Amino acid sequence: MEFSMKDFWNGSRRALARAITIVENEQDGYEEIMKEIYHHTGRAQVIGVTGAPGAGKSTLSDNLVKFYRKMGKTVGVCAIDPTSPFTGGAILGDRIRMNDLTLDQGVYIRSMGTRGSLGGLSRKTADAVKLMDAWGLDVIFIETVGVGQSEVDIVKNADTTLIVLVPGLGDDIQAIKAGILEIGDVYTINKCDRDGADRLNVEIEMMLDLGEAKDWRPPIARTIANEGKGIEDVVNGLNEHRKYLEESGLLEERRRERVKSEMAEMIHDRISRHVMEEITESGKFADYVERVYERQTDPYTVVDSIVGDIFK
């Protein structure tokens, strides 16, 4: 497939899709694309959506997309696949969202997996968001299914994070909740017609009370996503948070922090790759592995020596 930046700037959806693929797979030309588009980023409202598995995030996102469309905004969705360490994810990718949204030219939906992985999924997501932003989408959702550290890292690419919770999912979920509660700017209790919605609401309030006092108190909405109920409250919360970010100067602060951590990650990746290539090529690494495996030495001593060699 051919790709031209001219098509990209002219608004071709195919060019956007192609650009994301090039970046995702780190194919030739990906750095050139990123360098060219970087100056045109920073315009979109970027919203992360995460929460416990089974909370109904996809349905909720679909409803949010439709709401923003009615407000005249163009919308991008970056849906993170549950990662398969062997086939490289994309389990959900080809299955979701085969609905009316895909026919709307003002909506662009993209699944991100770890196919062709070298860099991390977080970096790829950040790049895909930048591409959608530069291409001209007004609102971009980053949607993750999981609840682990890597998913939290991914959501950090957003300006505002929406946490979707659901009543009654057991003990593990309670614990996970405590972890994700700290990154939430807006909450919604989805499937709020289920037993336990009130208790969950009280629990969230209590956790927020326990946390550090901040200028922004996250609002807690209630939704029944598959009936389209409560969506407006969520959107109001998201927009209020956006306003707060802008007026308080926190938007700049968060984005500056993000530049910093992105650059640090890129430097890590590049250096590690360079070093591993060098020691793998020389055959030194294979020798060391064998000696450590045979317990003739230990990995700590070996790593000291390898790293010492590099920075001598």
Add this chain to the structure above:
Amino acid sequence: MEFSMKDFWNGSRRALARAITIVENEQDGYEEIMKEIYHHTGRAQVIGVTGAPGAGKSTLSDNLVKFYRKMGKTVGVCAIDPTSPFTGGAILGDRIRMNDLTLDQGVYIRSMGTRGSLGGLSRKTADAVKLMDAWGLDVIFIETVGVGQSEVDIVKNADTTLIVLVPGLGDDIQAIKAGILEIGDVYTINKCDRDGADRLNVEIEMMLDLGEAKDWRPPIARTIANEGKGIEDVVNGLNEHRKYLEESGLLEERRRERVKSEMAEMIHDRISRHVMEEITESGKFADYVERVYERQTDPYTVVDSIVGDIFK
């Protein structure tokens, strides 16, 4: 608190606990400890336990521990906490397992969080397992709550992986299942008295049929962990897999691979830290961040230049 290797080798539980804390927090002396114990590792049977949130992994693990104890084995448990990116996890840590197991001198239970984090949780877990192994525990469980990539990475520290599934947890779970299915050596359908257990069994069989044909066909047990039912079947599956690993030579292969990836990770960590310290101290990094944030340049160009400087 004082720590001596002599106490550690004499079987002091307090010394084991202290050693893990030193390693977890990368306090002074941690590399010396790891260098000394490394030669005494490789004896324990290391079993990973993972699965969807709410599947009842903790209760199942407790039952497995008791079963191995009855077989006369000493047992260690490394329980990974759901990670909180800000407070550093340990939500579950102090809550779980305040039961009869903690009174048994043949059992050692430890929660791992990301407190004092610099290296990753996967590296810390690997080190804690090595300490338990060298200290003399026969069977070591690594138990994770999450389902994301980081949890999968952690479970890769085990020789045998047990996947705990549960009927009827909705769509997200189905997708996650597909991801973790590929790392399972033994499966159990927990809460198997619930509706949907048979269907789940068929689904797992189908996924296994779809996967690459291998010499080992993972057995699927059925348990009701909180009634102690079906535990023996799981243990039989785990032990058969162990036997298979040893006889096929796969145990050596997996452990060699693990040495390789552990060393690669250590090298990455060390080099990245060294480089970041250097460029942070010089103030260069802060300048670059500001210029990128102001979009006077882009991160790709800047990283090219920083990395180029290091390896010129």
